[in-house]
Each structure stands twice: as C-alpha cells, then as structure tokens.
Amino acid sequence: MGFKLSTKDINFLNPFVTYLKIFAITPWYIFRKTSIYQSFFAKCYGLFLIVLRLLWISQIMSYRRLHTEISVNVLHAHRFVRTFTNGNLIILTFLTTLKSWDCEQWKILFSKLKYIDTKLQNVGKIEDLITRNFYFCIFIKHALFFGLSIFYLYYWGTFFGAFTIKICLGALHDLYNEFVLTLLINGLIRSFQTRYENLNQKLITVYKSPKFVHEAKYLARNYRLLGETIHTFNNIFGYQIILIILQTGLQLIHCLTTIDDTAKFDGSYYYSITYTIIQFVFATFNLVAIILPIHATTQEAKKFIDLCYQFQEDHPLESREVTALNKLLNHAKNFRPEFSASGFFKLDKSVIFAVIGNVATYLIITVQLSQSDQESKST
Numbered sequence: 438m439g440f441k442l443s444t445k446d447i448n449f450l451n452p453f454v455t456y457l458k459i460f461a462i463t464p465w466y467i468f469r470k471t472s473i474y475q476s477f478f479a480k481c482y483g484l485f486l487i488v489l490r491l492l493w494i495s496q497i498m499s500y501r502r503l504h505t506e507i508s509v510n511v512l513h514a515h516r517f518v519r520t521f522t523n524g525n526l527i528i529l530t531f532l533t534t535l536k537s538w539d540c541e542q543w544k545i546l547f548s549k550l551k552y553i554d555t556k557l558q559n560v561g562k563i564e565d566l567i568t569r570n571f572y573f574c575i576f577i578k579h580a581l582f583f584g585l586s587i588f589y590l591y592y593w594g595t596f597f598g599a600f601t602i603k604i605c606l607g608a609l610h611d612l613y614n615e616f617v618l619t620l621l622i623n624g625l626i627r628s629f630q631t632r633y634e635n636l637n638q639k640l641i642t643v644y645k646s647p648k649f650v651h652e653a654k655y656l657a658r659n660y661r662l663l664g665e666t667i668h669t670f671n672n673i674f675g676y677q678i679i680l681i682i683l684q685t686g687l688q689l690i691h692c693l694t695t696i697d698d699t700a701k702f703d704g705s706y707y708y709s710i711t712y713t714i715i716q717f718v719f720a721t722f723n724l725v726a727i728i729l730p731i732h733a734t735t736q737e738a739k740k741f742i743d744l745c746y747q748f749q750e751d752h753p754l755e756s757r758e759v760t761a762l763n764k765l766l767n768h769a770k771n772f773r774p775e776f777s778a779s780g781f782f783k784l785d786k787s788v789i790f791a792v793i794g795n796v797a798t799y800l801i802i803t804v805q806l807s808q809s810d811q812e813s814k815s816t
Contacts, residue, residue: 446550447468447550448468450468450624450625453572454466457617457621458479458537460486461486462534462618463537463621464476464540465479466543466544468547473540479537483538490527490531493607494527519691521687523608525684526612526684529611530611530615533618536674536677539673542672546666546669546670550632550666554632556659556662578620582616585719586609588715589605589609589715590602590605590606590609592711593605612719615681616722616723619681619722619723620726622678622726622727623726626734629666629667629670630730633737633740633741634737636660637744639659640741641744650757650758653762656765657768660768660769663738667774671776671777671778671780675777678727679779681723682724682788682792684720685720686795686799688716689720689721689792689796690796690799692720693713724788728785731776731784734776735776739773741769742769745765749762
C-alpha cells in the first residue's frame with residue numbers, strides 16, 4: 438500500500454479516527470479545525486465503557502462450570518498463560534481508553550503532520566487514491582478478523598455450550614480493540630514513512646536548483662518537525678506498544694502449548710490445529726504491522742543523511758553547498774527519528790527476534806512444568 442501525500446493528507450485518517458472514538462480509542466477530534474470537542478463527555482463515555490467491561494468480567498468470574506472444565510482439562514502452567522494473556526488484553530483496553538483523554542498530545546500530533554505537509558508543498562489529485570488504498574486494506578483485514586472470530590466462537594461454543602459465547606465475546610472485544618489500535622498505529626507510522634520519502638524527494642529536487650543554500654534550512658526544519666512528531670507518537674502509543682509486544686509473546690506461547698488442551702475437548706487435532714493457527718495469526722499480525730513499518734521509516738530517515746553525504750562529493754570542500762550540506766547533516770543527526778516504547782527500549786527489527794527468543798525460553802519452561810503437572814495428576 439503506497440501513500441502519496443497532498444497538503445490535506447492527514448485528513449485521510451478522519452473517518453477511521455471518527456470510527457475509533459466509538460471504542461474510546463481516539464479523542465473526539467475535528468480534523469478540519471484541528472481541535473478537540475466535548476472532551477469532558479468523551480472522558481465520561483470512556484469511563485462508562487471501562488465500568489461496563491468490569492461488570493462483564495465480574496459476571497464471567499461467576500461461571501463455575503467454566504472454571505471446573507478448565508481445572509479438569511487444562512494444566513496449571515497453561516492456565517497461568519491463558520489468564521495472563523486475557524489480563525494483558527484487558528489492561529491494554531483500559532490503558533488505550535485512558536490515553537485517549539490526553540487530548541493535547543493528539544492535537545500536537547495531527548497539527549504537526551498537517552503543518553509538515555503544507556511546508557513540503559505537496560500537490561496533486563491523489564487524496565482519493567490514499568483513501569481507497571488505506572480503507573480497502575482495512576476492509577480486507579476486518580473481513581479476515583471477523584472470519585477468524587466466527588470460528589473462534591464456534592469452537593468454544595461447540596465444546597462448552599452457548600453460555601461461553603458471552604465469555605468469548607468479551608475476549609473478542611479486547612482483541613478487536615487491539616486490532617484496530619494496531620491499524621491506527623500502522624497507518625500513522627506509514628504516514629511518517631511517506632513524509633520522509635517526500636522529504637528525500639524534496640532534497641533531490643532542491644539540490645538541483647540554484648536556491649539550494651537558501652532552501653536547506655527549510656528542509657532541516659521539516660526534518661526536525663518529523664522527529665518531534667515521532668516523539669509525540671511515542672508519548673501517545675509507547676505503553677500500548679509495550680503491551681502489544683507482550684501480548685504477542687503470550688499468545689504465541691498460548692497457541693504453542695495448548696494444542697493438547699484443545700484436542701481434549703473434541704478428541705482430535707483438526708479443530709485444535711485450526712484454533713492454534715488462528716491464535717498464531719492474531720499474535721503475529723499486530724507485532725509485524727508495527728515493527729516492519731517502523732524499520733522502513735527509520736531507513737527512509739537514514740536515506741536523507743546518506744543523500745547529504747552523497748551530494749557533498751559533487752562540490753569542493755570550501756563551497757557554499759558543502760557548508761549548507763554540513764549544517765543539514767548535523768541537524769538531521771540531532772533529530773534523527775527514534776521509535777521507542779516510552780523510553781524503555783528502541784523499536785526496531787531486533788524486537789521480533791527478542792520476542793521469538795523469549796517465547797522459546799518460556800516454552801521450554803512450560804513444557805517442563807506441564808510434564809511435572811501430568812506426573813502429579815497420574816499419581
């Protein structure tokens with residue numbers, strides 16, 4: 438999916454952000470006026486959703502039959518993973534609602550993106566193309582999500598009865614919140630990426646013009662604003678990304694360790710393997726949809742610096758062009774974008790391998806605990 442920018446590019450997110458306010462994921466934001474409206478009522482609405490979810494959880498905890506079935510068929514280690522997974526999802530839902538109340542950060546994020554587009558002087562009849570590409574992908578992903586969710590409900594409803602559908606709907610609500618939050622984060626990161634691509638193209642175009650020395654300071658300012666915008670992005674989504682990464686690891690452990698548990702319900706591995714595949718898709722999509730665009734964005738930002746070094750080779754060391762490029766380089770190095778999980782660690786491709794390594798380690802521990810648990814039950 439390729440984004441091309443225009444001066445009103447950020448408006449392509451308007452329908453999606455408006456939709457997400459239903460789930461209290463985003464504030465009630467007006468793109469046209471770059472302002473937040475009814476922030477007090479938005480907070481009351483978010484608080485109402487939190488209370489409603491807590492009541493739902495308390496009702497689920499009262500189902501004794503479910504606890505009996507799980508205690509009989511599921512090992513202690515697997516129960517711990519499942520409980521931790523569901524708890525992490527609930528915390529993510531609540532945290533996302535609370536973060537939507539930080540209206541000032543959201544306003545800064547969107548207003549800076551719109552300002553950068555204006556300064557880059559992006560033109561062209563391309564906003565319809567952006568909207569079609571972005572929302573077509575969202576439609577396809579939603580279709581896949583709901584298709585997998587139907588099988589999820591069918592699976593648990595078949596072996597535990599109709600009462601489990603209410604329980605599963607609560608879990609699917611949290612999964613859906615995580616899913617659409619990931620789509621929003623993905624859209625914003627890809628929007629950052631295209632702005633760096635556009636800035637690189639602007640550098641190439643301006644470099645060939647006689648006004649390069651004069652225009653270099655504007656390029657430096659736009660590069661700085663992009664870096665500051667990513668810092669604002671980290672402040673808004675940093676903790677949610679931590680929980681999404683944790684959720685990925687927990688879901689991977691869950692789907693790899695519970696094939697035997699789910700097979701006990703139907704006596705075969707057909708449904709259990711299908712269920713495991715669904716869990717695997719849910720787990721990996723969110724992580725990949727965040728980390729890979731982040732890597733692509735940082736590469737585009739690095740390309741800006743590489744272009745400056747490359748252009749220096751075309752001029753004498755004491756020329757005005759080299760002096761301007763040196764200033765531009767120093768500025769770009771100071772404001773080079775860095776995606777982080779609220780300052781705890783950097784977000785790059787190494788996160789994927791870290792998750793895989795931690796999952797493998799915990800998987801070995803879980804298998805050992807499961808064996809000892811089975812031996813204790815047999816005796």
